[in-house]
Amino acid sequence: MFDSAIDQLRYVYSVLANKPLPPAVLHRIGRDMGATLEEFGAPGDEAELLPGQHEGADAGVSAAMTSRSLRATALWAESTPYYRQVFADTGLRSAELGLDTWARIPVTPKQALKAMPAAFLSSRVNPVVQGRTTGTTGVPACVWFSREEHESMVAMSVIGATLQQGLRRHHVVAFAGCSRATMPVTLSMETTIRIGASYIQLGTVEPEVILDALANPVGLPGKASQITHLTCATSVLAGLVQAAQDGGWDPDDFGLESIEVGGEVLTAALRQRALRTLGALPRSSYALTEALPYGARLCRQGHLHFSSQTAHVEFLDPQSYEPAAPGELATIVLTPLYPYRRCTMLLRYVTGDLVRSLAGEPDCELAQLPATSNILGRYTGPASLEVLTRPLLEVLEMHVEIPLPCRYAIVGEERRVLHVWSRTDEPRLRTALLDEFAEQGVPIGDVRLHCVRADLPPTAPVRADLREHTFEASYLAPQLTGGVA
Numbered sequence: 001m002f003d004s005a006i007d008q009l010r011y012v013y014s015v016l017a018n019k020p021l022p023p024a025v026l027h028r029i030g031r032d033m034g035a036t037l038e039e040f041g042a043p044g045d046e047a048e049l050l051p052g053q054h055e056g057a058d059a060g061v062s063a064a065m066t067s068r069s070l071r072a073t074a075l076w077a078e079s080t081p082y083y084r085q086v087f088a089d090t091g092l093r094s095a096e097l098g099l100d101t102w103a104r105i106p107v108t109p110k111q112a113l114k115a116m117p118a119a120f121l122s123s124r125v126n127p128v129v130q131g132r133t134t135g136t137t138g139v140p141a142c143v144w145f146s147r148e149e150h151e152s153m154v155a156m157s158v159i160g161a162t163l164q165q166g167l168r169r170h171h172v173v174a175f176a177g178c179s180r181a182t183m184p185v186t187l188s189m190e191t192t193i194r195i196g197a198s199y200i201q202l203g204t205v206e207p208e209v210i211l212d213a214l215a216n217p218v219g220l221p222g223k224a225s226q227i228t229h230l231t232c233a234t235s236v237l238a239g240l241v242q243a244a245q246d247g248g249w250d251p252d253d254f255g256l257e258s259i260e261v262g263g264e265v266l267t268a269a270l271r272q273r274a275l276r277t278l279g280a281l282p283r284s285s286y287a288l289t290e291a292l293p294y295g296a297r298l299c300r301q302g303h304l305h306f307s308s309q310t311a312h313v314e315f316l317d318p319q320s321y322e323p324a325a326p327g328e329l330a331t332i333v334l335t336p337l338y339p340y341r342r343c344t345m346l347l348r349y350v351t352g353d354l355v356r357s358l359a360g361e362p363d364c365e366l367a368q369l370p371a372t373s374n375i376l377g378r379y380t381g382p383a384s385l386e387v388l389t390r391p392l393l394e395v396l397e398m399h400v401e402i403p404l405p406c407r408y409a410i411v412g413e414e415r416r417v418l419h420v421w422s423r424t425d426e427p428r429l430r431t432a433l434l435d436e437f438a439e440q441g442v443p444i445g446d447v448r449l450h451c452v453r454a455d456l457p458p459t460a461p462v463r464a465d466l467r468e469h470t471f472e473a474s475y476l477a478p479q480l481t482g483g484v485a
Helices: 002-017 023-040 044-049 059-077 081-090 110-115 147-164 182-195 207-215 234-247 268-278 389-396 427-440
Strands: 127-132 142-146 172-176 198-201 229-233 258-262 295-298 311-316 329-336 349-356 408-411 417-421 446-450
Touching: 059 081, 059 311, 059 329, 110 142, 110 349, 127 147, 127 182, 142 147, 147 182, 172 182, 172 207, 182 198, 207 234, 229 234, 234 258, 234 268, 268 389, 389 427, 417 427, 427 446
Parallel strands: 172 198, 172 229, 229 258, 417 446
Antiparallel strands: 127 142, 311 329, 329 349, 408 417
16 A cells, blocks of 8 residues: 555656656556455546546646646657757747747648658657558558557556446457557557456457457456457447348347447447447547547547646647637647657647537536537548538438448538438438438538449548458358348
8 A cells, every 4th residue: 555655656746747757657556546446346426536537736837837848848859850950940949938839839730740750759769669540541640659658658548447448357358450550459458468357359350250259258267258348440330330230139149348439430329329239338539649648538518628647739720720719610739748758759730630619618527627529520621621520420320221331422512412322312311311411500412322332422431441351251251241232
């Protein structure tokens, strides 16, 4: 108990002093938290009162700490070729930067990181593992991490999984994600191992293969009889829901307690369909490879809340990069902070992810944290500000006649025509969709239903398209060849 208290004091000191904390200390804190919860049970709603779950510091103190973290981050970033050149071109000095002057630094576009990832590497750190984005919107972005960064992220993930996902030793975790997604795979696996649960890497294979794994007994002594925790991309979940519905599966066939998804928009409609089909209500948070270990989380009212501990967050107009006004669309701009990030440094990194700034103060259990709407889509040009992904999918994913994951294309700028892959082209579905789009304020001028997917105009890729082929599929051939043409 005394050793645990010392570790927690060291953690608090590292935050206040803006000093790196040995990963071993974080691992011990996670281990002790797990042992405590195993003995006394989950804390329930009171978890919001635990250290690190909220920010209640005085505004002046918080601003001073943020300014100090930003200065330290800028100083460390000067050890990279990219920001050394930025500071030389602008005449900025890291020692003079703070919360009130941070906007003087030019934003860093995602394309710059994609084009020259080595230019963002610090010369002070030994890079050991590379994380890549999926590349669904083009060339993947590459980010390097040091051993210390990776170990610290694993320790922080253990704490999060123990506290927020309720992961315990008797659970069985399955990761249905692409094996090239190094960071999500290794963090999920290492987190599971440290907690003492069991881990299965499924990969992004055919939905029927995943369903078969979820339904079959795992036969592990001392463990749950079936997979209890599933992590996957949102579109992979959509494919699972569709395959389960087509195959006649129901929740009694599975033993799922938790479904964690990310990388794409998770709608309320898909959550409810997953609950009715797979037996667990999916959860989503906000994280991206480029900003690890940073992440934001949703409150019960659906606001996305952002901590300032591991990253500085700005909500800027996606075209002018000026601060977005309350109620306006904004893109998330992130600066992962030193000492949590020391290898690939990113200052004012434009994620492209779109949110809407809140018009008033939120009234929820995380109200002390800055908040926006949930992710609405991604900025790819002016047209992406007109038809947002989330409200569009909320309508489409309610209709069982439209296969999941939804495949659609929008043609035309003035009178936008939505082309949708559908099981039927009956006029009643078209009329229903147009009425619902009008009700939700989605500016769609017309809907064209296509029963043959090949007849669609080119559609955007989804993460479920990152398919890893497997010999297992040959044994499920009758199921894989069924469905819609």
